[in-house]
Amino acid sequence: MLGWKIQLAPSKGDARLTVVSSIKHIFNEIHYEITKTIAEGGMGVVYEAIQRGTGKFAKKVAIKLIREEFSAIREFRNNFIGEARLVADLIHTNIVQTYHLGEINSQYFMTMEYVNGINLEEFYHQHRLTNQQVPVDLGVFIISRVCRGLSYAHTKEDDQGRLLGIVHRDVNPKNIMLANEGDVKLTDFGIAKALDLMYNVEGEVIAGKDEYLSPEQANYEITDARADIFGCGIVLAELLLGYNIFEADSPEETRKNILELTIPNFCLLRTDVDDKLNVVLHSALQRSRNDRYQSAAEMLIATETYLYSDGYGPTNEKLALYLKDLYGENGKYAAARWAAGETPGLR
Ligand SMILES: Nc1ncnc2c1ncn2[C@@H]1O[C@H](COP(=O)(O)OP(=O)(O)OP(=O)(O)O)[C@@H](O)[C@H]1O
């Protein structure tokens, strides 16, 4: 493979570059300046930072510093590194891109694309706070984008064309970000898997939050990509209803609900959910994975068919306008304005 070797040719006040032969490595320390703590999660702290480069080059990034307790466990470290390697090449508009995995004082950190926006939990909390419901079509749109990102990751192959077998395993509202521009982005790929693998036998220990587990995870079975479909079903139902249908007072009861609770007729819980959407929700929330949507692509098509079969539907740009309205001065009427087609900027 051809490459370049860069040599500085000495000259007064003007360092010219002369290409002499092939370059093999570039070692360069990267300077991150932490500017803000964004949030503290279970696995670590997420910071906003500026990556400084030559001259005035500055790029905003997000850094997740993994908790010392985890970094200290060798098995976790190995799994985490292994998983990070798998997800390093996931480059897709609906996935938060991982830029770098580093180590400082034996503590791991991951730099990633900075998402200027909110997570999905904040999104529906804002609705609850202002006594409104998430517009049905926007809820479905958000999940359709998540399915798009999942479909890409689930089918990702290595350079030799072998399926990488990537499964998220922790699809929940805090791992779904809405950028102010209206992009929907799934984050934390691979992290739940790394925790799972810490115990080496998948199927004995489960990662992921109890109220977002698939039945197979709650049952300590080996999971495949279809677990993420169930997660999408839970999050979609939560977006539409404002609560998680499985959540109970204790983790045990929650898991029992995931395994046994009768999945409701959503049309009865929210009048503007129609039969077609109820079918989509039930297809995602089938307990037997063979009865579920068999791929994220299948759920993507179902949600898009629901959204667009009658014509023009939600887009990233429209979601951006809605977010602006929701967090604006008169945000408590944002959903009503959306329903009337009167969101500012929409026409
Ligand atoms: N790339 C990012 N850009 C901007 N904000 C982010 C980014 N990644 C995460 N966040 C924010 O930081 C919060 C915390 O993330 P983190 O993944 O550490 O915890 P969590 O998702 O709440 O829980 P868990 O540790 O179980 O994943 C997220 O909910 C999100 O709001």
Ligand SMILES: [Mg+2]
């Ligand atoms: Mg997270």
